[in-house]
Amino acid sequence: GEDKLEKGARREGKTAWQVAEFYEADFLKEMALLNITRPDHITSATEHIPQQIKLVQSLEEKGYTYIIDDGVYFDTSKFPSYGDFARLDMDELQAGARVEYNPQKKQATDFALWKFSPKESQRDMEWDSPWGKGFPGWHIECSAMAMEYLGPTLDIHTGGIDHIPVHHTNEIAQSEAATGQQFSRSWLHTNHVLVDGQKISKSLGNGIRITELVEKGFEPQAFRLLVLESHYRSQSKFSLDGLQAAANR
Numbered sequence: 001g002e003d004k005l006e007k008g009a010r011r012e013g014k015t016a017w018q019v020a021e022f023y024e025a026d027f028l029k030e031m032a033l034l035n036i037t038r039p040d041h042i043t044s045a046t047e048h049i050p051q052q053i054k055l056v057q058s059l060e061e062k063g064y065t066y067i068i069d070d071g072v073y074f075d076t077s078k079f080p081s082y083g084d085f086a087r088l089d090m091d092e093l094q095a096g097a098r099v100e101y102n103p104q105k106k107q108a109t110d111f112a113l114w115k116f117s118p119k120e121s122q123r124d125m126e127w128d129s130p131w132g133k134g135f136p137g138w139h140i141e142c143s144a145m146a147m148e149y150l151g152p153t154l155d156i157h158t159g160g161i162d163h164i165p166v167h168h169t170n171e172i173a174q175s176e177a178a179t180g181q182q183f184s185r186s187w188l189h190t191n192h193v194l195v196d197g198q199k200i201s202k203s204l205g206n207g208i209r210i211t212e213l214v215e216k217g218f219e220p221q222a223f224r225l226l227v228l229e230s231h232y233r234s235q236s237k238f239s240l241d242g243l244q245a246a247a248n249r
Contacts, residue, residue, distance in 0.1 A: 016124035030210045033220040045141035052144040056113045068104035071115040086165040112137035139170040157184035193236040222247035
């Protein structure tokens with residue numbers, strides 16, 4: 001799909017770099033309001049391009065990749081346990097139900113490791129590589145940065161439940177294909193916070209920022225209590241009434 005940073009940059013009249021810097025600073029500010037411990041490393045994908053290229057090169061040397069018109073792809077047929085983690089029905093996925101079908105891909109589940117820049121335009125974010133000017137695929141950055149700081153095997157990998165069938169499945173495939181080792185010993189997948197019974201989405205415009213709750217007179221810790229009262233694998237239900245009850249407690 002279209003790069004969300006590039007799309008957002010056009011919408012806001014900024015560069016993709018400016019959009020990324022704004023939301024990173026905003027996220028860290030909101031995180032501090034919730035009294036969340038700041039990580040030792042806050043990594044940026046754009047500062048780890050060499051590591052990502054090196055990882056793709058390793059996969060290429062081991063025979064896991066092929067090249068088509070728009071980029072370098074991971075061949076999921078070369079990784080027999082590809083669908084095991086998410087218990088995927090591979091026959092169903094081959095019909096193209098999960099992703100937009102590209103007739104040049106060998107399998108519908110194959111995913112981009114390095115994308116080529118469009119010939120007709122210049123992107124805000126693009127880099128030279130052994131395969132040509134372009135940018136990393138949507139998954140390679142996470143494996144490259146994780147292994148840069150934590151080694152080939154992680155103790156715990158976290159993320160949202162929506163990452164299970166695609167992003168984390170692809171992370172496992174590319175990481176274990178490259179290293180021959182287990183990528184993560186444990187996985188913790190969190191469920192979503194619902195606002196008035198609905199998932200937060202841009203189309204609904206129902207997102208609420210911590211600073212907005214502060215402006216309404218709530219302490220950030222009240223929101224933290226409200227979320228922590230639900231098991232991490234169950235959905236948290238947010239409402240101002242629920243938040244007031246948490247504040248009272």
